[in-house]
Amino acid sequence: MERSRSPFPDWAHLPPLVLHLISERVKSITDYVRFRAVCSPWRSASLPKPRHLPPQLPWLMFPWDSQDEEDDGIRLFYDHWESKTHKIHLPDMIGMMCRGSYRGWLFLDSQQEGAEVFLLNPLTRARIQLPSFTAADNESDEADIDIIKVTFSTELSDPDCLIIAFPLVRSSTFCCRVGDPCWTKVLFYAIPDVFPDGTYYNERFYVLCLGVMHVIDTNKPGDMIVYDFRREIRCANVFLQGEKSGVYVVAFFGQKEQDEATAQKDEDDQAAHDNKGTTETTPKLKIELYQFIEQPLELKKITNTSDTALFFTDYYYCLAVCSDDWDSLDGGSVYIQSKHVPSTDTDGDITCYNIFSGKLNDFKYERVASEVTKKPSFGPRPPAMWFQPSFV
Incomplete structure (x- = not known):
């Protein structure tokens, strides 16, 4: 009765079932966190690991930034949905370097001999310990592996x-399951020592090297499929993306890459000399998307x-998001993170991270966000990378 007199x-004190139904209408992961933080009844009526949330729009995780002070564990994440930067205190990341992210998990190590390696979910703070690379295939020379990409064969709960961890240098990759005492090295024979990208799909490794795609079946490692990219694609920065529906190749042409691709095409096309008198504006950016088909090989x-x-990002990391899950996201959109480091006279270099948005087919991009930070004066600097937040 007292409650009913309140204006x-x-x-x-809404009924728990009503609160639960309301929570299932929340679409954004940050809004869901806020919903559960309102009060104890709201928290009790909502699930800590909801299954109804669609795949989230990515956050851009900036590398740790410090000039002289010690690492305090605070990391910056740009939230594309809210167009704002979140500061998250992650003590587990102190002294660690993020090598990659996959399905809501960050892959961390410190690149020191015998250092620990683990997966971290920045939202739930869940942590999964992995073997150190000194235990990789019982070889002690694996401590300095520079991991450039991480992927999972299935859901991590399986x-x-x-x-699967792909190193930049070495004609091999490393695999383990949760609880394994060491990594298992998978050798890729007849592949040079450096490959910039790789992925895993349907029990096959897909490794990119020098404009060539190598496909290695885990059940028949001796049967390797080799596919040569055409010459203009070899001039691009190429990314591999393993999705549920197959393997995709993303060719990223900057100004330099476009000039090289055009030169290659002119060599192959004898009719190109007929257009010497024409001039056209070369776009600053071009992206082409392909699906890799094994039968026929194309x-x-x-x-x-x-x-x-x-x-x-402007390094090597990319991901794809289904635009049907988000009313505000147009299909065919491309979001690119790039950075520049203007020189200053007082506090050292300043790094500016920019996010540009455009359409896949018109090659015209405009800046939608930027973040300015100080460049650290010591230690290796990891790249910024897109991270898709998740509770699971």
Whole structure:
């Protein structure tokens, strides 16, 4: 009776079923966190690991930034959905370097001999310990492995899930399951020592090296498929993306790459000399998307990307998001992170991270966000990378 006399509705004591139904209408992961933080009844009526949330729009995780002070564990994440930067205190990341992210998990190590390696979920603070690389295949010379990409064979909750780490240098990759005492080295024979990208799909490794795709079947490692990219694609920065529907190749042409690709095409096209008198504006950026088909062996160019948006950094990391899950996200959109380091006279170099947005087919991009930070004066500097937040 006392509650009924109040001029304000008693939102905290809504029936638990009603609160639960409301929580299932929340779409954004940050809004869901806020929902559970309102009060104890709201928290009790909502699930700590909800299954109804769609795949989230990526956050851009900036590398740790410090000039002289010690690492305090605070990391910056740019939230594309809210167009704002979140500061998250992650003590587990102190002294650690993020090598990659996959399905809501960050892959961390410190690149020191005998150092620990683990997966971290920045939202739930869940941590999964992995073997150190000194135990990789019982070889002590693996301590300085420079991991450039991490992927999973299935959902991490699957006990048979393989965690796959691709190193930049070495014609091999490393696999383990949660609880394994060491990494298992998978050798890729007849592949040079450096490959910039790789992925895993349907029990096969896909390794990119010098404009060539190598496909290695885990059940028949001796049977390797080799696919040569055409010459203009070799001039691009190429990324591999393993999705549920197959393996995709993303060719990223900057100004330099476009000039090289045009030169290669002119060599192959004898009719190019007829156009010497014409002039056209070369776009600053071009991206082409392909699906890799094994039967027949070919790259199939994808021109209709109405249900997909792509997110890139200016290093090697990219991911794709289904645009149908988000009302505000147009299909065929591309979001690219780039950085520049202007020189200053007082506090040292200043790094500016920019996010540009455009359409896949028109090659015109505009800046939608930027973040200015100080460049650290010591230690290796990891790249910024897109990270797709998740509770699971």
